[in-house]
Amino acid sequence: MSIKPLVILPDPLLxxxxxxxxxxxxxxxxxxxxxxxxxxxxxxIGLAAIQVGVPLRLLVIDLAREDEPKQPQVFINPQIxxxxxxxxxxxxxxxxxxxxxxxxxxxxxxxxxxxxxxGKDQEILADGLLATCLQHEIDHLNGVLFIDHISKLxxxxxxKKFKKLARDRAPAV
Ligand code: NI
Numbered sequence: 609m610s611i612k613p614l615v616i617l618p619d620p621l622l623x624x625x626x627x628x629x630x631x632x633x634x635x636x637x638x639x640x641x642x643x644x645x646x647x648x649x650x651x652x653i654g655l656a657a658i659q660v661g662v663p664l665r666l667l668v669i670d671l672a673r674e675d676e677p678k679q680p681q682v683f684i685n686p687q688i689x690x691x692x693x694x695x696x697x698x699x700x701x702x703x704x705x706x707x708x709x710x711x712x713x714x715x716x717x718x719x720x721x722x723x724x725x726x727g728k729d730q731e732i733l734a735d736g737l738l739a740t741c742l743q744h745e746i747d748h749l750n751g752v753l754f755i756d757h758i759s760k761l762x763x764x765x766x767x768k769k770f771k772k773l774a775r776d777r778a779p780a781v
Contacts, residue, residue: 609638612646612660617705617770623751626656626663628685632727636666640682640725643668648678652703654741656748659704667745671737682725686746689731690719698740700754708766712757714743 615621629636639662647655647668657666665685672679696716701709717735720742724730734742744754755763 609641609645611649612642614646614650614703615659615661616774617753618767618774619704621658621661621663622704622748622753624658624663625751626658626665626749628665629723632684632723632725636664636684637725639664640666640668644670644680647703650703652701653737654745655703656745658748658751665749667749669738669741669745671741683720683742683745684723684725686720686722686742686749688718688743688746689721691715692717696736696740698737700740700744702744702754705753705755705766705770708755710755710758710762712740712744712754714740714757718743720746 639657639660643655643657643660643666646660647653647670653671654667654669657664667683667686669681669683670679692715694716695713697711697713699709700712701707716739717733718739719731719733721729721731747753747756755766
């Protein structure tokens with residue numbers, strides 16, 4: 609197990625569309641374990657494989673609070689098959705856009721089909737924070753970020769800030 613480096617805005621990897629997972633083999637199980645370790649270390653409540661540089665349709669979520677037992681959930685090839693007309697608003701953040709938060713409006717409930725960590729087909733009707741988190745993470749699999757759901761003005765400001773940070777981080781040559 610190991611903590612993986614996170615892919616940070618404006619890395620173009622974040623705009624890549626991830627490929628379906630074909631086989632749930634030991635490589636995928638190891639990747640999911642590394643993703644949990646990376647997410648818990650950050651800390652965060654959701655992580656998509658592309659955020660550790662792997663363009664596969666795999667995400668991990670754990671919504672347990674700090675004082676609760678861990679509730680790790682693996683979603684492989686997740687698909688939203690139904691979204692409610694009812695909307696809800698949550699303040700979202702993203703491990704690939706550190707220290708930036710903004711309110712995002714999304715469908716309040718979603719029905720999601722996926723394969724779990726044991727290779728079993730599953731379907732859930734998610735609401736509340738899980739619904740928002742699943743939509744945020746599934747967006748990552750399609751190269752979409754939560755800042756795409758805010759105003760262009762705000763988004764441009766965030767992207768500009770992270771481009772500058774990336775430049776400042778780059779080693780001088
Ligand atoms: Ni994110």
